[in-house]
Amino acid sequence: MTEIPYSGIREIFSECNRLERNGEDIVHLEIGRPDFDTPSPIKQAAKSAIDEGHVHYTSNYGIQPLRDRISAKFETDSGISYDPEDEIIVTAGASEAVFVSIMSMVDPGTEVLIPDPCWTYAPTVRAAGGTPVRYPLDPESGFQPNIEVLDSLINDDTSLLILNSPHNPTGSVIDDDHLRAVRDLVVENDLIAVSDEIYEKIIYGGAKHRSLASLDGMYERTITINGVSKAYSMTGWRVGYLGAPKALADEILRMRQYTTTCAPSISQYAALRALEGDLFEPLVEAFADRRALVCERIEDVPGMTAPTPEGAIYVYPTVPEPSTDGREFVWSLLHDTGVALVPGDVFGSNSSRVRIAYSNSLDRINTAFDRIEAWVENQ
Structure with missing residues (x-):
C-alpha cells in the first residue's frame, strides 16, 4: 500500500x-461531478424499479434489458458489435470497470502505458503489480498523444495501453490521425488497449468522438469503458459498463465476481431509462x-x-x-x-x-x- x-x-x-x-x-x-439533478424520467424509473421489487442481486453481467440497450448503443454510436449475452458487463461505476479491467489484464512486472496527464489509472496498475509508464500529451497540438515518444516507450515488457478520450483533465478529443497512429502501435506490438470513453457524450463544436475498438484490428484487443455518471448527472447512482470480446470479457468477469458482485439493481433500471433517450x-x-x-x-x-x-x-x-x-x-x-x-x-x-x-x-x-x-x- x-x-x-x-x-x-x-x-x-x-x-x-x-x-x-x-x-x-x-x-x-x-470535482468532476455535474451539479445538475438527475433528469426526472430517470429518477422515476428507479422509483418504479423499487415498487416492482427489483431490489435483489442481479447477474454479474448486469440485468439483461440494460445489456441489450448498451449493446444497441455501441452498435449505433460507435459501430461496435458486442454480444449482450457475454461481451457486456455492467459495473458499479466506470471506476470499477477500469479497476477490474486493469486487475485482470496486467501481469506483475509488466508495463502499462498511460497518458500524461491523466485520471488516476496509475495506482490500479501498481495494485496489479504492473509499472505505469507515462506517454506525453502535447499541449501545442491540443493535448494529442506524442506518437514518436509513445512508440519509443514500448518494449518487450509492455502489455497494455490506456487511452482516454474525451480526456480528463485536459478536455482534449483525440483526432482520427492520432487515433489511427495509436491503433497501429497497439496492433504492431500485440498490446491490449483500454479505451476510457466516459465523457463520450460531452462534445463541443465540430469535435467528433470515435471509439478505438471500431478501427480495423482493434475489436479483438480493446476493452471499451463507458457509463452514465457524467452525461446524465448520475454520479451517485454508480453505473458504468464495459464492452469487450468474449475472450477478454471472460477474464474480466472472473475478477468482477470478487468485487461488487453487481451494480445496484435499482440503479441499473435507472440507467436503462437514461440510455433510452437524449436526456x-x-x-x-x-x-x-x-x-x-x-x-x-x-x-x-x-x-x-x-x-x-x-x-x-x-x-x-x-x-x-x-x-x-x-x-x-x-x-x-x-x-x-x-x-x-x-x-x-x-x-x-x-x-x-x-x-x-x-x-x-x-x-x-x-x-x-x-x-x-x-x-x-x-x-
Whole structure:
C-alpha cells in the first residue's frame, strides 16, 4: 500500500469540506461531478424499479434489458458489435470497470502505458503489480498523444495501453490521425488497449468522438469503458459498463465476481431509462455555455493559458503569473479566496498546470474568477 497514494482530488475535496464546516464560502471547481439533478424520467424509473421489487442481486453481467440497450448503443454510436449475452458487463461505476479491467489484464512486472496527464489509472496498475509508464500529451497540438515518444516507450515488457478520450483533465478529443497512429502501435506490438470513453457524450463544436475498438484490428484487443455518471448527472447512482470480446470479457468477469458482485439493481433500471433517450442534451448545452465562460475568463488572468477543450468538463491551464508551481498556487488560492482547483501534479508530471472543472453555475464561475483575478493582482 506504500505504492498506492491517497487521491489528490479527494485531498482537496476534504479540505473544502473542512473549510465549509468552519463557515467558509467555497467555489467548487475541483470535482468532476455535474451539479445538475438527475433528469426526472430517470429518477422515476428507479422509483418504479423499487415498487416492482427489483431490489435483489442481479447477474454479474448486469440485468439483461440494460445489456441489450448498451449493446444497441455501441452498435449505433460507435459501430461496435458486442454480444449482450457475454461481451457486456455492467459495473458499479466506470471506476470499477477500469479497476477490474486493469486487475485482470496486467501481469506483475509488466508495463502499462498511460497518458500524461491523466485520471488516476496509475495506482490500479501498481495494485496489479504492473509499472505505469507515462506517454506525453502535447499541449501545442491540443493535448494529442506524442506518437514518436509513445512508440519509443514500448518494449518487450509492455502489455497494455490506456487511452482516454474525451480526456480528463485536459478536455482534449483525440483526432482520427492520432487515433489511427495509436491503433497501429497497439496492433504492431500485440498490446491490449483500454479505451476510457466516459465523457463520450460531452462534445463541443465540430469535435467528433470515435471509439478505438471500431478501427480495423482493434475489436479483438480493446476493452471499451463507458457509463452514465457524467452525461446524465448520475454520479451517485454508480453505473458504468464495459464492452469487450468474449475472450477478454471472460477474464474480466472472473475478477468482477470478487468485487461488487453487481451494480445496484435499482440503479441499473435507472440507467436503462437514461440510455433510452437524449436526456443528456440539455446538460451538454449548459456545459458548453460554462466552457465558453471559463475560456473567456482565463484570457483575462495574466499567465493563464490553455487550449480550448473539445470535450469533457475540464480545462487544463497554466498557473497564473507570478506563480510557477500548481500545488502551491492551488492551496494558497483555496485558503486565501475559497476557490477550489486541482494541481496538475495529481494527474501527471506537469506541476505548472491546474485542472478547472466547470461543474458549477455561470454565476459561481464568475465569482471564482473574480477572486482569482483579485488574488493575482495582490501577489
